[in-house]
Amino acid sequence: MTGQLVALCCIGFAAVNVFFEVTAHFADGPYAEYASAIAVMNWLVTGLKVIGVAVALLSVAKRPRVLSPAHLGVLLWGAFALLGVYALGSVVQAVGMASGLAGSADQIDLAGVAYVLFFLLIAAGYGVLAISYSRRNRLRKGVAILGVLGAPVMLGVVLLAVPMLLLAALGLMPAS
Structure with missing residues (x-):
């Protein structure tokens, strides 16, 4: 049940990105200058969310044949x-805003929370899936360690390297 719920959450969250692109949500307004770059990031993140759907569903499949148990374990962790x-x-960031260290508490709203x-x-769901899958398949601790250590690298690539390097190189980021 957890795998299906996590997959459903990922599908729903990917649909938000698709909605933004289909409706040209960022074409007007304060972010219009960044619309092309935001589109690239939206599609990249949508792709990652679709991969997340597959990983969640494969973790609960009776006999997944697409990936080895170790590879799937790394992806789950x-x-x-x-x-x-x-x-x-x-x-x-929210604590910093609430305390006045960075920004203002007024910037925290119900949508942000x-x-x-x-x-x-979703993180908790993947945690449950990772623990369960690792136990069922008797995966070594190194699989979890590799997945956990690789995650910040992936986050850095998605949130820092792609916008700074790729989007700037393609001329999609306006000059600041």
């Missing part, structure tokens, strides 16, 4: 850690 680090970073809670929920 990586998804758990990536989402957990991202959510934890958002919580730290729901967003962070949603990520915490």
Whole structure:
């Protein structure tokens, strides 16, 4: 049941990115100058969310033949850690805003809190899947360690390297 719920959450969250692109949500307004770059990031993140759907469903499949158990285990632990680090970073940011260290408490709204809670929920779901899958398949601890250590690297690539290097090189980021 957890695998299907996590997959459903990923599908729903990917649909938000698709909605943004189909409706040209960022074509007007304060982010219009960044619309092309945001589109690239939206599709990249949508792809990652679709991969997340597959990983969640494969983890509960009776006989997944697409990946070895170790590879799937790394992906599960990586998804758990990536989402957990991202959510934890958002919580730290909110605490900084609430305390006045960075920004203002006025910037925290119900939508932002729901967003962070949603990520915490999905991270917890992947944690349950990773633990269960690792136990069922008797995976070594190194599989979990590799997944957890690889997650911050992936997060850095998605949130820092792609925007700074790829989008700037393609001329999709306006000159600041």
